[in-house]
Amino acid sequence: xxxxxxxxxxxxxxxxxxxxxxxxxxxxxxxxxxxxxxxxxxxxxxxxxxxxxxxxxxxxxxxxxxxxxxxxxxxxxxxxxxxxxxxxxxxxxxxxxxxxxxxxxxxxxxxxxxxxxxxxxxxxxxxxxxxxxxxxxxxxxxxxxxxxxxxxxxxxxxxxxxxxxxxxxxxxxxxxxxxxxxxxxxxxxxxxxxxxxxxxxxxxxxxxxxxxxxxxxxxxx
Amino acid sequence: xxxxxxxxxxxxxxxxxxxxxxxxxxxxxxxxxxxxxxxxxxxxxxxxxxxxxxxxxxxxxxxxxxxxxxxxxxxxxxxxxxxxxxxxxxxxxxxxxxxxxxxxxxxxxxxxxxxxxxxxxxxxxxxxxxxxxxxxxxxxxxxxxxxxxxxxxxxxxxxxxxxxxxxxxxxxxxxxxxxxxxxxxxxxxxxxxxxxxxxxxxxxxxxxxxxxxxxxxxxxx
Numbered sequence: 538x539x540x541x542x543x544x545x546x547x548x549x550x551x552x553x554x555x556x557x558x559x560x561x562x563x564x565x566x567x568x569x570x571x572x573x574x575x576x577x578x579x580x581x582x583x584x585x586x587x588x589x590x591x592x593x594x595x596x597x598x599x600x601x602x603x604x605x606x607x608x609x610x611x612x613x614x615x616x617x618x619x620x621x622x623x624x625x626x627x628x629x630x631x632x633x634x635x636x637x638x639x640x641x642x643x644x645x646x647x648x649x650x651x652x653x654x655x656x657x658x659x660x661x662x663x664x665x666x667x668x669x670x671x672x673x674x675x676x677x678x679x680x681x682x683x684x685x686x687x688x689x690x691x692x693x694x695x696x697x698x699x700x701x702x703x704x705x706x707x708x709x710x711x712x713x714x715x716x717x718x719x720x721x722x723x724x725x726x727x728x729x730x731x732x733x734x735x736x737x738x739x740x741x742x743x744x745x746x747x748x749x750x751x752x753x754x755x756x757x758x
Numbered sequence: 759x760x761x762x763x764x765x766x767x768x769x770x771x772x773x774x775x776x777x778x779x780x781x782x783x784x785x786x787x788x789x790x791x792x793x794x795x796x797x798x799x800x801x802x803x804x805x806x807x808x809x810x811x812x813x814x815x816x817x818x819x820x821x822x823x824x825x826x827x828x829x830x831x832x833x834x835x836x837x838x839x840x841x842x843x844x845x846x847x848x849x850x851x852x853x854x855x856x857x858x859x860x861x862x863x864x865x866x867x868x869x870x871x872x873x874x875x876x877x878x879x880x881x882x883x884x885x886x887x888x889x890x891x892x893x894x895x896x897x898x899x900x901x902x903x904x905x906x907x908x909x910x911x912x913x914x915x916x917x918x919x920x921x922x923x924x925x926x927x928x929x930x931x932x933x934x935x936x937x938x939x940x941x942x943x944x945x946x947x948x949x950x951x952x953x954x955x956x957x958x959x960x961x962x963x964x965x966x967x968x969x970x971x972x973x974x975x976x977x978x979x
Contacts, residue, residue, distance in 0.1 A: 560863055562783070639860040641925055642781055651929075658927040683970065687948050690923075690973075691916055694945075698919040702911075705861055706879040708872075724915075727908050731952010749904065 545583045547573055549597075552590045556635035561591065561643060588647055595650060598633040599657050602626065606664040614671060616740060620748070623722045626696060631713045634700045658693070665689040669729075678732045688728060695725050707752060716750045723748040766804045768794055770818075773811045777856035782812065782864060809868055816871060819854040820878050823847065827885040835892060837961060841969070844943040847917060852934040855921045879914070886910040890950075899953045909949060916946055928973060937971045944969040 542550065551573050555564045566587050570580040584590050605622045630637065644651035666689045672678040673685060680688065699721040703713070726745055733741055763771065772794050776785045787808050791801040805811050826843045851858065865872035887910045893899040894906060901909065920942040924934070947966055954962055 560866065562863065638862045641859045641922060642783065642863070644926060645781065651926075655927055655929060662927070684948075687945060691912070691945055691949065694916050694919050694923050695912060698915050698922070701862060701919070702915050705865060705872075706876055706883070708876060724908060724912055727905075728912065728949070 544575065544579065548575075548580060548583055549590065549593060553594055553633070553635070556591075556594075557633075560638060561587075561635045562639060566590075588650070591643070591647065592650060592653075594633065595636065595653065598629065598636060599653075601629045602657075602661065603664075605629075606661050606668075613675070614668065616737075616744060620722060620726070620744065623696075623725055624718065627699060627713075627718055627721045630697065631700055631718075637697055637700060638704075658697075662689055662693055665692055672729075676734055677737050678729055679734055680732050684732065688732070691728055692725055695721075695728065699724070717752070719748050720750050720752055723750075765796065765800065769796075769801060769804055770811065770814060774815055774854070774856070777812075777815075778854075781859060782808075782856045783860060787811075809871070812864070812868065813871060813874075815854065816857065816874060819850065819857060820874075822850045823878075823882065824885075826850075827882050827889075834896070835889065837958075837965060841943060841947070841965065844917075844946055845939065848920060848934075848939055848942045851918065852921055852939075858918055858921060859925075879918075883910055883914055886913055893950075897955055898958050899950055900955055901953050905953065909953070912949055913946055916942075916949065920945070938973070940969050941971050941973055944971075 548569060552564070552569050555569060555572060564587075566580055566584070567577055569590075570577045573580075584593075605625045636643065640654075644654055666685050669678065669680060669685045669688055670682075673680040700713070703717055707717075723745060726741065726748065730741065730745070769790060773785070773790050776790060776793060785808075787801055787805070788798055790811075791798045794801075805814075826846045857864065861875075865875055887906050890899065890901060890906045890909055891903075894901040921934070924938055928938070944966060947962065947969065951962065951966070
């Protein structure tokens with residue numbers, strides 16, 4: 538049986554839920570306290586202000602993302618691993634989607650978080666480059682150093698903007714459907730399609746065929 | 759000699775400048791009036807509220823974007839045209855960057871704008887598909903219908919998120935440098951690299967070589 542979460546943990550969980558569904562900027566610490574049925578003083582005992590809650594949620598987001606952005610030392614990455622990694626990354630971004638919802642505003646109003654986000658994105662880009670370099674070294678992708686960098690940036694942009702793409706163009710609000718998640722993985726895998734070594738093209742295309750799902754509001758026109 | 763802009767036009771220009779530099783959510787109609795040295799009543803005579811100003815700026819954004827998203831009937835598009843188009847599109851997105859800064863918040867608080875944005879993005883995606891289909895028909899790119907759709911979505915995401923990528927990972931604030939603009943064009947052109955017909959590969963790679971500029975905060979790692 539899971540232990541009952543303590544107040545600190547409950548505050549974090551409720552904040553994440555409220556930030557995601559109502560937007561971080563629309564939620565005050567008073568809302569969070571009242572949602573949990575605790576006094577503002579009790580909340581204040583654990584977190585002096587909203588920035589501290591956001592900072593702690595960002596730490597958790599970073600921790601979860603980095604598990605999937607880091608290549609295990611000496612390990613070989615298979616195509617299945619990569620699909621699974623992308624699925625987890627997209628899921629984590631969705632679970633913490635308030636961060637990328639009004640990211641520029643959030644970072645502008647919190648310089649410390651801005652520095653942390655910048656370092657995090659640079660580390661993620663660096664790790665992505667290492668992963669693609671490993672695929673190039675293994676002869677799976679045919680990429681020079683510049684292409685590794687360029688591909689990593691485009692992967693990072695599509696990955697971090699997929700949620701915003703869905704909410705602003707598809708009107709997705711409360712749930713990322715399994716379909717939309719798979720389509721996101723597909724959009725990212727396709728970015729490397731042009732660089733596949735001939736021996737791997739068939740397997741990747743077969744995988745892409747499995748992942749492709751039409752989006753409701755995008756039709757051939 | 760250019761005619762002196764009238765009050766209505768001055769309100770729009772000042773609003774755009776203030777929204778871009780201070781964030782739309784931080785700017786009230788009183789700020790705009792005081793910035794222009796006019797009375798709130800005078801502003802109110804032209805625009806009943808801030809949403810009406812945003813709506814009019816969005817109309818102008820849409821109008822400018824669509825010029826470059828629409829393929830002239832029966833025209834042949836050259837590689838140079840495409841580079842120029844991408845440059846203009848990125849510049850327009852930068853000039854109206856407040857729209858994509860807190861896009862999800864903006865659309866959430868303005869359901870009418872949300873509908874317009876959704877229609878605009880669907881039209882843009884549709885036009886992008888037509889442009890790539892024309893390149894496929896001309897034998898420049900080797901793409902099937904599904905690849906046309908997938909590529910168009912990735913192009914749309916990188917195009918619309920390039921400004922956010924720069925501000926959140928590079929700390930870009932007041933100006934989009936010519937370097938960062940060219941790098942954006944490069945990131946988008948590279949998306950189609952893998953689909954180039956052999957006869958066009960050399961010309962596109964030479965163009966990409968010209969457009970590639972290193973980003974300050976992204977280094978090989």
